[in-house]
Amino acid sequence: MHSYNEESSKNYLSAISRLKLLEEGTSKIISDEIEAANLDWRNFSYSEYVSQGVYSLSLLSSDGDGSNTLIKDCKPKPTEVLNKLPKTAEILNNLGLDFMWARLNLLGPNACLWEHRDYSELDNREKLRLHIPVKTNDNAYLILEGKKVHLHKDGLWKLNPADFVHGAVNEGEDRIHIVLDCYVNDNLRNLIKDEYLDESWLADLKKPTTADFNDKLINALRLYQGDRKRDAEELLLRTYYHFNHQEGGSLDLVREMYHLLGKKEEVNLWESRKTRFLKQETYENLTAAAV
Incomplete structure (x- = not known):
């Protein structure tokens, strides 16, 4: 059985x-x-x-x-x-x-x-x-x-x-x-x-607490301020593999990091990526990204 x-x-x-x-x-x-x-x-x-x-x-x-x-x-x-x-x-x-x-x-x-x-x-x-x-x-x-x-x-x-x-x-x-x-x-x-x-x-996966995400954001901000932008983004994106997020939660964390940094263009970029990744992608965007 x-x-x-x-x-x-x-x-x-x-x-x-x-x-x-x-x-x-x-x-x-x-x-x-x-x-x-x-x-x-x-x-x-x-x-x-x-x-x-x-x-x-x-x-x-x-x-x-x-x-x-x-x-x-x-x-x-x-x-x-x-x-x-x-x-x-x-x-x-x-x-x-x-x-x-x-x-x-x-x-x-x-x-x-x-x-x-x-x-x-x-x-x-x-x-x-x-x-x-x-x-x-x-x-x-x-x-x-x-x-x-x-x-x-x-x-x-x-x-x-x-x-x-x-x-x-x-x-x-x-x-x-x-x-x-x-x-x-x-x-x-x-x-x-x-x-x-x-x-x-x-x-x-672990159910996250507010403290869990705050800790990740603090560490990501330190990486970003140390001129490690990609590492900062990836630290937050990788939370998807360790925590039981709400849908799009890892993408929201990257957007929140840029909101805290006051970088409106990056906030808009990650809002757009969340829509593309989770709801509606276009072949044109994929082709441009692959070049």
């Missing part, structure tokens, strides 16, 4: 779940193939959304270019990267999914994706994001709904990135996932029928 709270599990199933177990050793097969291919990792295109240490390559993209990692609706083409990974290509083909895009994402030690929603710049076709953890560690998590979730290897995982604010953090050695953006077809619907989430895979 599975040991999880039924109501809690039901609440989170729509956000995150394991769809199926892959054949034992699948993640190692892919990891070994990636290592042997000696890939030329590129900086992540969504630069505003991440810390340093996040890299990506496309396996399927709109134009067949592996360095093109800024996703959009399309019928994708295999890239030169996927051509170097024939075993990985076979594993993906056997899933029977309708891919929009497929990428390798690498998070180095202490790398993060800030809290955000996805797909708001895309069309309204039903789509979901799937993850295959390739190389991971016990200190690599997705964060959502006040919980952290470690995605273990040899599993196909579903994330609903449009309906749930989420982020990712890696506090261990390099973490590599295959990230599959998929249009929902009959095969994916059938996989979802068997989705599963064990309560033991979820860990609560």
Whole structure:
């Protein structure tokens, strides 16, 4: 019998779940193939959304270019990267999914994706994001709904990135996932029928106090005044991975820092980023940020 709270599990199933177990050793097969291919990792295109240490390559993209990692609706083409990974290509083909895009994402030690929603710049076709953890560690998590979730290897995982604010953090050695953006077809619907989430895979984040956030703001202001602007912003953005924030809370803390500093332009910038990250992004803004 599975040991999880039924109501809690039901609440989170729509956000995150394991769809199926892959054949034992699948993640190692892919990891070994990636290592042997000696890939030329590129900086992540969504630069505003991440810390340093996040890299990506496309396996399927709109134009067949592996360095093109800024996703959009399309019928994708295999890239030169996927051509170097024939075993990985076979594993993906056997899933029977309708891919929009497929990428390798690498998070180095202490790398993060800030809290955000996805797909708001895309069309309204039903789509979901799937993850295959390739190389991971016990200190690599997705964060959502006040919980952290470690995605273990040899599993196909579903994330609903449009309906749930989420982020990712890696506090261990390099973490590599295959990230599959998929249009929902009959095969994916059938996989979802068997989705599963064990309560033991979820860990609560701390509920913050006013003192917790005041302490973070004081430390961020010290960093900023020491000419460490990026470090100050990131200290506040990283609170998302340790505290059960209200939605957008980490972004609000950065905005509050600039309010305390009397920097109106920066306050407006972070108000705009909060809207873009959580509600409505545009492809034009993403393209400009990636240049």
